[in-house]
Amino acid sequence: MTGLAPITFVEPRSYPSYAADAPALDSYGRRIDYLRVSLTDRCNMRCVYCMPAVGMKFLPRPELLTNEELVTVLRAAAAAGFRKIRLTGGEPMLRYEIVELVRAIKSIPGIEHIAMTTNALRLGKLAGPLKEAGLDRVNISIDSLDPQKFRQITRGGSLDDVWAGVRAADEVGLRPIKLNAVVVRGMNDDEVIRLAALTTEHPWEFRFIEVMPLTGVAGLAEEGVISTAELVARISAHFGPLEPYGQDPSDPARRYRIPGAPGKLGFISAVTDPFCATCNRMRLTAEGRLHLCLLRDDELDLRAAVRSGAGQDEIEQLIRHAVYVKPWGHGLPEGVLPTLRGMSQLGG
Incomplete structure (x- = not known):
């Protein structure tokens, strides 16, 4: 078969x-x-x-x-x-x-x-x-650092409650904490630098995920995909060239670090750079x-x-x-x- x-x-x-x-x-x-x-x-x-x-x-x-x-x-x-x-x-x-x-x-x-x-x-x-x-450990979705925009993206979610969850996870040792953002052009891509900057303050991994063309949101995906190459270029232009970080072959994220940052960045690109081989x-x-x-x-x-x-x-x-x-x-x-x-x- x-x-x-x-x-x-x-x-x-x-x-x-x-x-x-x-x-x-x-x-x-x-x-x-x-x-x-x-x-x-x-x-x-x-x-x-x-x-x-x-x-x-x-x-x-x-x-x-x-x-x-x-x-x-x-x-x-x-x-x-x-x-x-x-x-x-x-x-x-x-x-x-x-x-x-x-x-x-x-x-x-x-x-x-x-x-x-x-x-x-x-x-x-x-x-x-x-x-x-x-x-x-936990991965936590957080697509915006602006409370009003967060409510719009999540259709009613409370950013304060999410941060309370992040703090609680950190306090009890559900580590390493990974934060996820689905980046969509015209929706939250203007916050990429702010989101990446969290890794300069905390030993977390922040992961940027391409929107995927699944049932119910295929139109949004077609219009909103931003490639990893574009995101890396934007972040590098602000913080300097990113440093490649150790890669687990089975991990879908391409991992980097802002120079001197305690945290890491990950980029998951199922659409523009698929990882099917691993x-x-x-x-x-x-x-x-x-x-x-x-x-x-x-x-x-x-x-x-x-x-x-x-x-x-x-x-x-x-x-x-x-x-x-x-x-x-x-x-x-x-x-x-x-x-x-x-x-x-x-x-x-």
């Missing part, structure tokens, strides 16, 4: 058998060991690059994986070689019993690291309990579909497997099969756009 259309569960015996206790490799030899897990498609913001202003339909709760079902899937994923889990959404801290869920995931043999991408609106209260439960990740949607590539529609329905009574070994084989047929990369250069899901349904 060379690829998957969006498919549902079939009997595991109809799939090839993959060796247990071995790293999960795709057909291109990439080791896939990083799973981004969407806990909910709901969010307490409505960011313009993530959701349309109206028309969102959220999943009924019975369609979501229960915490018990999710832990079952993650035990199988760990057995298949996944080592790093990132909890995403929507907004992951809207998930019921989030602290207990983090504790349960941390106890799974083989899981070495749990991170979370959050808008931080609830992090001020939950940073301590989440750290105690086993959360290792991709090590897959995504699990809140309703239990294994999504093979962010910018493609290929999926495998694991919820159906769990609710059909499949055991951990069978689910592990399904996951290994999905890993093996993972596409090489997205189809944007050929004009292939994803149509099934928006960003809030995938967790980025």
Whole structure:
């Protein structure tokens, strides 16, 4: 097999058998060991690059994986070689019993690291309990340092609440803290220098992310993409030439540092400078579909497997099969756009 259309569960015996206790490799030899897990498609913001202003339909709760079902899937994923889990959404801290869920995931043999991408609106209260439960660190979205513009971009979010979350995360040790901004031309690109300057004051990593053409915001993406080359040129013109910083081959960010700064800069360019050759990740949607590539529609329905009574070994084989047929990369250069899901349904 060379690829998957969006498919549902079939009997595991109809799939090839993959060796247990071995790293999960795709057909291109990439080791896939990083799973981004969407806990909910709901969010307490409505960011313009993530959701349309109206028309969102959220999943009924019975369609979501229960915490018990999710832990079952993650035990199988760990057995298949996944080592790093990132909890995403929507907004992951809207998930019921989030602290207990983090504790349960941390106890799974083989899981070495749990991170979370959050808008931080609830992090001020939950940073301590989440750290105690086993959360290792957080990425926090902050697209503007101007409170009014922040409200406009997020359609109602409070910048003060986000900063309270950042401070709480720093105080309890959810480090290294990474801050994310989706940069859109004409929306917040005039703040690039101010955002980058945060790394001259704090030992944080600030990441600039290209807006991506997902369902509901494709028009914004087409008009608003700013390349990494342009961002680096702007920042260098202000601070001087940026210093390249050590690069993890599986990290999608190109990393630099402003000379003398305690923090770092990262640039994630899925559109203009894709990193498919070193991709090590897959995504699990809140309703239990294994999504093979962010910018493609290929999926495998694991919820159906769990609710059909499949055991951990069978689910592990399904996951290994999905890993093996993972596409090489997205189809944007050929004009292939994803149509099934928006960003809030995938967790980025």
